[in-house]
Amino acid sequence: MKQKTIAALALNAAAAVLLVIFVAVLARPRGKAISSASFETVSGAVLSQVDTGTMQEGDNQMLRRLYRLSPEDFDGFLLYYPTSNMGAEELLLLKLKDLDQQESVTQACEARRATQMASFDGYAMEQYAMEENAILDVQGNYVLFISASDPAGVDRAFREAL
C-alpha cells in the first residue's frame, strides 16, 4: 500500500474510534427515556383530552410572563391559560432541548402553581383545589403541567403519546 492509503487508514480508524466513543457518551441512558414522538403528536393527544372552552392559547410573551421561561429554549411548547382571573384551568406542554432543563422547568411550573394557589387561597376553594390537584409530569424530554377537572385523564393521554 502507498503511504497515502496508510495515512487514510490511520485517519479513518481514529475517526471511527472517536465517533464510537462520542456516540456512546452522548447516547448513554440518562434518567427517563427520551421520546422521539413529534411535538404535534403529543400536543394533539393532550389537546384531545382538554376542554379549552375556558382557556385561551398563550403565545411567546405569555410563556415569558406566566412562567418566566424563554420560548427559544425549547423545541416546542403549547400553552393554554384561563380566560378570566377566576379560572384555574391551565395547560403547559414543553419539549425540552436538553434533559438538564428538567429542573428549571419543574421549578417554573411549581412557582406558577404556588402563585395561583396563593391568589385563590381563602376565597375560591374550587379553583384552589384544582390547582392543588394539578399534575406536573416530567417524562424525559417532555414536560406536562395540567390544571383541569380531570388532570389524570390528560396525563394518561400525554404518557400514551410519548
Next chain:
Amino acid sequence: MTLNSLVFMFLFLPVSYLLCRIVRGTAGNIILVLASIIFYAWGNPAHAVLLVLCVLLTYSGGLLIAGLKKDWADRAAMIALIVDAGILIAVLAVFKYTSAALPTGISFYTFSALSYLFDVYRDEEEAASNPLDLALYIMLFTKILSGPIVRYKDMKPQLHDHPVTTEASLAGLELFLTGLFKKVLLADVLGKGFAEISAGSLTVGTAWLGVLFYGLQLYFDFSGYSDMAIGLSKAFGFTVEKNFNYPYLSTSISDFWRRWHISLGMWFRNYVYIPLGGNRCSELMQVRNLAAVWILTGIWHGNTWNFVLWGIWHGAFVILEKFLLGKGKRQLPAVLGVVLTDLIALTGWIFFFTPSAGKAFGWFGALVGIGASGLWKAGMGLVLRNYLITLLIAVLACTPFLHNIHERFAFRGGIVRTMIAAAVYGVLFLFSIASILGSTYTTFLYAQF
C-alpha cells in the same frame, strides 16, 4: 437554529452573507463551513461535534476506499465501505431508534455522506482530497436540517465556483421568502386548524377535515422549508434541484413519488432499488426490490410501527399500480387519477400524525363512520369558516395557478409591477414576522425525521 427563526433571519444570515460577499475563494469556503458549524451548534454544541466526526469519518473513508481500490483490491475497498457505511448507519440508528435525543438533520446528512461513499466506491466520483470540500458539501447550513439530499457529484463543480452575485441573491431571496410564506402563513395556520379539528371526539366530518388539513400542512411545511433551503443556497451561489413538483397533482402514486421529496426518492432509487436489480429482473424480484425500498423509506422516517405501515401503504399501491392496475390506470381520466392519488396520499398521512397503529386504524375507521361519534361535530362549521380563506389559498397553491400569476406579473414588466410585487412581498414578510413573534411553535415537521 431554524431557517424561520428571528436570530437566523436578522443576525446569522445577514452576517454570514456579508462575509461571503466580501471574502471569496478558499477563505470564503472556510467562512461558510465555520458558519455552518455555528448554525448547527446553536441548539446543541455536542451534536455539532458529532457532525464534525461524521464528516471526518466520511472524508477519510473516501480516501481509504479510493486508495485501496487503486493500490490493492476491490474486496478490501468493499470492506472499508461496509465498515464506514455501517458505522454511519449505526450512529443514525442509535439516535433514531433508541431513547437518545435526535440530532437535527442527522437522517439527511448521513444520507449525503453515504451517497458520497457509495459513489467513490462505484468510481462515479473521485475521493475529495480537500477536507474543506467534503465539509462544505455535507455541512452547508442552507440544507443541513432537512435536505434536499444533494449528491456530491452535483455539488462538486460548484464548491470552488459559487459566486455570490446580486442577481442570484435576489432570486434566492424571492424563493426564500416564498418558502417562508408557505411555512408561516399557510403550514402553521393549517397546523392550528388541524389541532382544533383533531381535539376531542372524532366524527366522520372531522376525520376527513383532519386528513385534509394535515396533508396540506405537511406539504407547505416541507416544501416551504425546501424553497427556503434552495433559495438560500442560490443566494450563496449554489444551485440545488427542486424537491417538490406539485405532488398533489400526481396522476398515480408512482408519479407522486417523483414529485414529493424528490431527493429522497432519488437516493433510494440510486442506492437501493437499482443495486438490487431495479426493473431489470423478474416481476417477483421487482416486487421484492420495491418492497425493500418502501419499507426502508418508512423506517427512515421514524422508529414506530406507524412509519413502517406508512411505507407498506405506499409500497403496496406502487406495486399494485405497476403490476396489476398499470394498463387500466393509464386509461383513467387524469382528473380521476389525481383524485385517487390524493385520496391515497392524504389518508396515508394518518400514519404520520397518529401516535400508534391502533389510533391510526381508529382514524381510518372514523373516515367511514366506524367508531366515529356521528357525522359532524357542533362548532366545526365555525372552525372551518375561520380557516376557509387559508384553506382555499392552500388548495390553489397546490397547483401552478398562483405561481403562474407570480411569474407573469411579479418583478416583470416595468417599474410599477416591480414596486407592487416588492410591496406585496414586504407586507407578507411583515405578516410572517408578526406571526413568528406571536406564535407558540414554529419548527419544521420534517426536521424530526
